[in-house]
Amino acid sequence: NAGVTQTPKFQVLKTGQSMTLQCAQDMNHNSMYWYRQDPGMGLRLIYYSASEGTTDKGEVPNGYNVSRLNKREFSLRLESAAPSQTSVYFCASSEWDSNEKLFFGSGTQLSVL
Amino acid sequence: RKEVEQDPGPFNVPEGATVAFNCTYSNSASQSFFWYRQDCRKEPKLLMSVYSSGNEDGRFTAQLNRASQYISLLIRDSKLSDSATYLCAGGSQGNLIFGKGTKLSVKP
Numbered sequence: 001n002a003g004v005t006q007t008p009k010f011q012v013l014k015t016g017q018s019m020t021l022q023c024a025q026d027m028n029h030n031s032m033y034w035y036r037q038d039p040g041m042g043l044r045l046i047y048y049s050a051s052e053g054t055t056d057k058g059e060v061p062n063g064y065n066v067s068r069l070n071k072r073e074f075s076l077r078l079e080s081a082a083p084s085q086t087s088v089y090f091c092a093s094s095e096w097d098s099n100e101k102l103f104f105g106s107g108t109q110l111s112v113l
Numbered sequence: 114r115k116e117v118e119q120d121p122g123p124f125n126v127p128e129g130a131t132v133a134f135n136c137t138y139s140n141s142a143s144q145s146f147f148w149y150r151q152d153c154r155k156e157p158k159l160l161m162s163v164y165s166s167g168n169e170d171g172r173f174t175a176q177l178n179r180a181s182q183y184i185s186l187l188i189r190d191s192k193l194s195d196s197a198t199y200l201c202a203g204g205s206q207g208n209l210i211f212g213k214g215t216k217l218s219v220k221p
Contacts, residue, residue, distance in 0.1 A: 042213035
């Protein structure tokens with residue numbers, strides 16, 4: 001039972017490079033999320049998708065784009081990476097209801113040099 | 114101002130101790146509350162949902178106080194394996210806000 005799968009687990013980029021973080025869930029959840037976690041800042045929501053075909057900005061969306069490819073997959077793209085985007089990125093999914101428990105992927109450690 | 118605040122700790126306690134974490138939230142419209150556990154270099158994992166009536170799961174008890182806008186987590190008879198960072202979270206659909214986490218170290 002895979003749950004939420006993120007790839008890659010580690011990535012090093014140079015400033016200005018682009019990349020896409022992939023996320024897939026096999027729990028048939030409607031909602032998916034991208035968070036970043038930085039020391040002393042906690043988890044911050046970048047973007048979320050309440051259902052297939054919809055995406056909305058979270059707390060820190062600048063510098064990122066997302067695509068909800070289908071119900072299972074939600075990708076996060078950095079078009080022009082900056083050192084400030086060095087972070088651990090977590091994808092999560094949940095059912096879209098009033099008691100939405102999030103299930104997280106194992107994370108992507110991204111370093112931008 | 115962070116919408117969900119919690120003491121960052123660390124809390125260093127001996128095995129068998131009872132430890133309590135508190136977390137305050139500023140958005141009175143928040144509907145859902147949770148405690149997550151995060152081990153070093155791992156993803157957060159749901160520990161408990163939090164309800165106004167209080168809920169208990171073994172050694173863990175969670176409580177929500179809507180009037181005072183805080184949630185709490187009590188761990189009784191702490192074990193070495195309880196050492197982790199505990200994150201509180203609160204919010205509504207699509208907007209779950211996490212606290213920065215409280216680090217717990219349980220010592221032999």
